[in-house]
Each structure stands twice: as C-alpha cells, then as structure tokens.
Amino acid sequence: MPIFTHPDLAPITRHARAMYSSRLLIAAVHHLHAFEQLAAGPLAPSDLQARLGLRERPAMVLFPALCAMEMWAYDASGKLQLTALGQHLTQKARPTLTEYLGLEKNDAGVIEMAEWLLNDGPQLSGVSGTAYVKEGTGPSPMDEPTTARALTLALAGRAECLAPIVANKLPKHNGHLLDVAGGTGYFSYEWLLVNPQATATVFDRPAVLAVAAELLEKFCQSGRPGVAGVRERVKFQPGDMLTDPLPSTDILLAASLFHDWPTYTCQQLARRFAAALRPEGELWIHDAFLNDELDGPLAVTDYSAQLFWVTKGRAYSRREYRGWLREAGLIPSMESFATQMDYGLIWAKNSSKG
Numbered sequence: 113m114p115i116f117t118h119p120d121l122a123p124i125t126r127h128a129r130a131m132y133s134s135r136l137l138i139a140a141v142h143h144l145h146a147f148e149q150l151a152a153g154p155l156a157p158s159d160l161q162a163r164l165g166l167r168e169r170p171a172m173v174l175f176p177a178l179c180a181m182e183m184w185a186y187d188a189s190g191k192l193q194l195t196a197l198g199q200h201l202t203q204k205a206r207p208t209l210t211e212y213l214g215l216e217k218n219d220a221g222v223i224e225m226a227e228w229l230l231n232d233g234p235q236l237s238g239v240s241g242t243a244y245v246k247e248g249t250g251p252s253p254m255d256e257p258t259t260a261r262a263l264t265l266a267l268a269g270r271a272e273c274l275a276p277i278v279a280n281k282l283p284k285h286n287g288h289l290l291d292v293a294g295g296t297g298y299f300s301y302e303w304l305l306v307n308p309q310a311t312a313t314v315f316d317r318p319a320v321l322a323v324a325a326e327l328l329e330k331f332c333q334s335g336r337p338g339v340a341g342v343r344e345r346v347k348f349q350p351g352d353m354l355t356d357p358l359p360s361t362d363i364l365l366a367a368s369l370f371h372d373w374p375t376y377t378c379q380q381l382a383r384r385f386a387a388a389l390r391p392e393g394e395l396w397i398h399d400a401f402l403n404d405e406l407d408g409p410l411a412v413t414d415y416s417a418q419l420f421w422v423t424k425g426r427a428y429s430r431r432e433y434r435g436w437l438r439e440a441g442l443i444p445s446m447e448s449f450a451t452q453m454d455y456g457l458i459w460a461k462n463s464s465k466g
C-alpha cells in the first residue's frame with residue numbers, strides 16, 4: 113500500500129482556526145479597549161500589558177495576533193503602535209468601524225475570549241483538567257480512558273499527515289529515538305520505517321499508550337514495505353515526563369509538546385530532555401513557530417489563540433525555543449525546516465562529547 117499523497121492540508125487548519133482572530137480582535141476593541149490605549153501614542157509592550165491588566169501569556173497571544181492582522185505594528189524603538197488600518201478601530205477616528213465591530217461584541221465566543229484574556233484562562237478551572245496536559249496529582253483528561261482516546265484520535269490524522277515528512281527530515285540513525293508525549297506514536301513508527309536498525313520509545317500517559325498500541329497494530333498491517341519489522345522495535349513507556357526518569361536516547365523528538373505548556377514548564381522540560389540525551393544526542397522540536405519579531409504569521413497567531421483556549425500554553429518563536437535550549441546546555445542549530453500545515457522543525461545538539 114503506498115504512503116498517502118496529498119496536498120499541504122494547511123488551508124483546512126487555517127480556516128478552522130480563523131475564528132480565533134475574530135474573537136481576539138473584537139474582544140481587544142470592545143472588552144479590553146486595547147485600541148483606545150494605543151490611540152494616544154505608542155507604548156512599550158510591557159506598559160501596554162500592565163495597562164490592560166494582562167499576564168504574560170495572554171499578552172503574548174494577543175499582541176502578536178493584532179500585529180499579524182496588520183492592526184498594530186512595532187515602531188523603530190520596539191513600542192507597539194496602531195497602524196493606519198488599526199486607527200479606524202478607535203472612537204475618535206473618522207471613519208471608525210468600532211461600532212460596526214460592536215455588532216458582534218456579545219457573541220459567546222468573544223465574551224469568553226475576553227474572560228480568558230483577562231484571567232489567563234477560565235475563571236473557574238475545569239474539574240476534569242486541561243486537554244493534552246497531565247501535571248501533578250490533579251485530574252487529567254489524558255488519564256481518563258474515554259477522553260484520552262478521543263483526544264488522542266483527534267490528533268491521529270494530523271500525525272499521519274506529518275509523520276512521514278518529519279521522519280525523512282530527522283537524522284538517519286541506527287540508535288534510539290525517544291518520542292516524548294508521543295500520542296499516537298506515528299512519528300516513531302514512520303521514523304523506524306526509514307531507519308530499519310533503530311529502536312524507539314513512545315513515552316506518554318498509560319491511557320494514551322493503549323490507543324497508540326492499537327494504532328501500531330494497524331500500521332503494521334498496512335502492507336507498506338518494511339512495516340512488519342516495526343512492531344518489535346517499539347517500546348511503550350508510561351510515565352510523567354515532568355517527574356519520571358526518561359530513558360537515555362540518541363534522538364529525542366518533542367512534537368506538538370512545548371506549545372501545551374507555560375514558559376517556565378517549557379524551560380523545565382528543555383532541561384529534562386537535554387539530560388536524557390546521549391553524548392552525541394540531538395533534541396528535535398516539531399511545532400508551529402511565531403516569527404522571532406513576535407508579529408505573525410497569522411496562521412500561527414490563530415493557532416496560538418487556539419492553544420491558549422484549550423491548553424496551558426501558546427505558540428512560541430524559534431528564538432524563545434533556542435533560548436531555553438541554550439539554558440539547558442544544548443547547542444541549537446540555526447537551521448529550520450518547514451514540514452506542512454504551518455509546522456516546522458528546529459533542533460539542538462548535546463554539547464557534551466561524553
């Protein structure tokens with residue numbers, strides 16, 4: 113059976129996530145009054161954040177998004193200012209579309225977005241925990257079999273689409289791949305197919321790995337050349353990546369992982385992952401990246417708002433990732449590869465030679 117051939121599916125996810133731009137824009141104008149704050153002149157991002165009463169995460173979701181929408185821009189001194197377009201969303205401008213946008217200000221999604229921005233999440237935290245996140249002793253949907261299955265299978269199509277591309281960009285190796293928070297495991301299965309001597313560990317929550325094991329069976333029955341030999345080279349390791357020992361590895365893959373977590377947890381994870389690398393080891397990150405200037409691209413600022421809505425994280429820039437990787441003692445490459453669906457790969461190598 114041949115591997116799927118398909119166009120880049122990015123237009124589908126872009127259209128699906130576009131509603132987050134609308135919510136952010138209308139909430140910023142009508143609930144946070146953020147455009148009025150800038151009407152008097154440019155402000156340093158930290159000053160604007162303080163005036164709006166926002167924590168770091170919502171500010172880093174909202175400000176890049178409004179820049180990507182070309183409503184705001186950075187001036188030469190790094191302050192945020194209204195663009196010629198954005199001026200028309202202030203009360204004093206003529207013409208102004210402020211009231212026209214106000215027709216949607218009571219939309220449930222807009223109101224909820226405003227609440228999330230102001231609280232850095234929902235006012236009442238959910239009793240069953242946050243999607244795709246297991247932290248501490250609190251409940252997690254990833255530990256409840258029904259929700260773990262639904263959330264894992266929801267990502268299966270994306271992983272099936274991206275994993276063959278990622279597998280071909282990762283290093284060819286006869287050693288070991290650790291697929292942390294590996295979900296379906298597809299990134300490991302595809303990489304093992306192109307590395308016939310290698311082994312892999314898919315590390316995740318037990319209820320997620322039960323689904324991954326079923327998907328491995330299906331993968332091995334697909335009839336593609338070489339798939340029969342994949343099953344025996346995969347190990348499933350249940351655990352908590354934040355606290356449990358991680359197996360040592362030549363390549364560590366963190367796919368769509370950091371973006372579920374706040375900055376301080378990303379720094380902690382980078383240190384844990386660096387410590388799991390063998391002397392010549394490499395840490396690879398597959399994710400969607402903000403521009404280093406934190407002003408787009410629009411597809412990623414929409415995605416960042418979606419992540420803000422459902423997880424504890426947001427999208428980060430390559431510069432932010434490379435900072436954490438350096439702090440963790442790794443040497444980040446300045447290379448970056450695009451994959452598909454607005455994702456890309458960056459990587460860093462272990463500085464220790466053993």
Ligand SMILES: C[S@@+](CC[C@H](N)C(=O)[O-])C[C@H]1O[C@@H](n2cnc3c(N)ncnc32)[C@H](O)[C@@H]1O
Pocket residue numbers: 244245246247254264267271292293294295296315316317320351352353354366367368369372
């Ligand atoms: C967004 S999914 C990414 C899955 C996969 N890497 C992919 O790209 O399809 C995040 C994964 O992190 C896992 N996860 C969350 N918290 C975890 C923890 N503390 N320890 C291990 N895995 C965790 C979830 O169960 C989930 O499978």
